[in-house]
Amino acid sequence: MEQITVTAKIQIITSDADTVLLDNTMSIYRNACNYVSNHIFHTHDLKQFSLNKFLYATLREKFGLKSQMAQSVLKTVIARYKTILENQKEWIKPVFKKPQYDLVWNRDYSLTQDVFSINTLEGRIKLDYYSEGMEKYFDQTIYKFGTAKLVNKHGKYFLHIPVTYDVPASNLSEVCNVVGIDRGINFLITTYDSKHKSGFVSGKAIKQKRANYSKLRKELQIRKTPSSRRRIKAIGQRENRWMQDINHQVSKALVERNPKHTLFVLEDLTGVRNATERIRTKDRYVSVSWSFYDLEQKLIYKAKQNESAVIKVDPSYTSQCCPKCGHTEKANRNKKKHLFTCKNCGYQSNDDRIGAMNLHRMGINYLVDNQVPSAVTTE
Incomplete structure (x- = not known):
């Protein structure tokens, strides 16, 4: 079995009195995170045991945090430093600008089909x-809730809950x-499958919209x-949300249009250098960004x-x-x-389609x- 973690996002309904309580708690939690962040930056200490020894009393007395909240603050800041x-x-000191609150399941919060309870x-x-x-997630024999994050967006409160569950591990012997999948600029993706069918998702509109965003940003x-x-x-x-939605739609369509036990093959574009070597300088903003990685991650968990x-x-x-013949030449x-013509056998096709065929x-x-395989090979 393999584990998958998805993030469930729900909107909380609050009264004016509830808003005051949540705002105050989130603001003080944020302030405590900055206090701990400053201590870690000067000591380079990322061990929860020693941080708890030096900071626990201060977090309780100075910020008025409850015991579990103090522990959550330490974990939040340690995790942020480790990511950086x-x-x-x-060592770059993270600054917690927006009020927030990380909630430990069954301690800081609980959730039933009717009520959200928060400390x-x-x-x-x-x-x-x-x-x-959210209805399907309440079978606790299948789904496990993790440490959630409470956020305030434009006056509305949202709870982001990581939900973990098991799925059957992929078996190579069952691949049918x-x-x-070739990722690019003119075509967001180009595919080639075992039925020798090709698919294209145009990137023209996406490229134009991102160019407009870039122009506006420069102005x-x-x-x-x-x-x-x-x-x-x-x-x-706004651009990130829009691109995430595009990637969600594309990855969802890829999985839904192919049967179970499909093996998807992507180019490893890890690192900016690897991704930029095959892309013109003026196009790097469009393609060399988190968007390729985001599409990859969405496809991985949807495939699972x-x-x-x-x-x-x-x-x-x-x-x-x-x-067709294996001849390799620039x-x-x-x-x-955007045309591929083999200098040996004369085979001709769209260059992105060629990439997808070789990945297949x-x-x-x-x-x-x-x-x-470490390099493309042919029979």
Whole structure:
């Protein structure tokens, strides 16, 4: 069995009195996080035991936190530092700007089909919430709730709950379909499957909209005013939400249009350098961003839900190798015309389709050899 974790998001219904209690608790929790963050930045101590020894009493007395809240604050800040160290490889002090509250299941919060119960600085309160879509998660023999996050967006309260459950592990012997997926600019994705069918999702409208966002962002950066900076931030958030929705739709369609036990094959675009080597400088904003990674992650967990799997392979020569005769040459591909013409056998096709065909072949090789191929090969 494999575990999948999804985030369930629900809106909490509050009265004016509830709002005061939640706002106060979230603000003090945020302030306590900044206090701990400053201590860790100067000591480089990320051990909960020693941090608890030095800071627990202060968190209780200075901030008025309850015992479990104090422990949650420590865990929240430690986790943020570990993420920064993993990604940035240096000690950068995180600043907690927005009020927040991390809630431990069955201690800081509980949830039934009717009521959301939360611990505040003034005691526990029970609130209603919009339960649509949550019904299936209440079978505790299948689904497990984790540490949730309470956030305030535009005056409305939302609870983000990680929900973990088991799905059957993918079995290579049961794979009945292989889909090569080439990600790009002109086509967001191009696919080629075991039925020798190709699929294209145009990236033209997406490319244009992201270009408009980029142009607007540059215009606002020139102004250098507080309002322009706020607008830049809002635009970035709007663009991310829009792109996440696109990736959700694309990954969902990929999984739904293919049978269970499908093996999806992607290029491994880990790291900016690997992704930029095959992309023109002026197009890097469009493609070399978190969006490729976001699509990849959404496809991975949706595939698991459908008893399918995703592998990532070396992208070298996937757009230069002829899928028919195996001849590999840079001149095979005409990037301007998006056309592939094999200099050896004359096979011709769209260059993105060629990439998807070669990824499909690498998936077949993976099933035969039971290991991820290091380079594209042909029979």
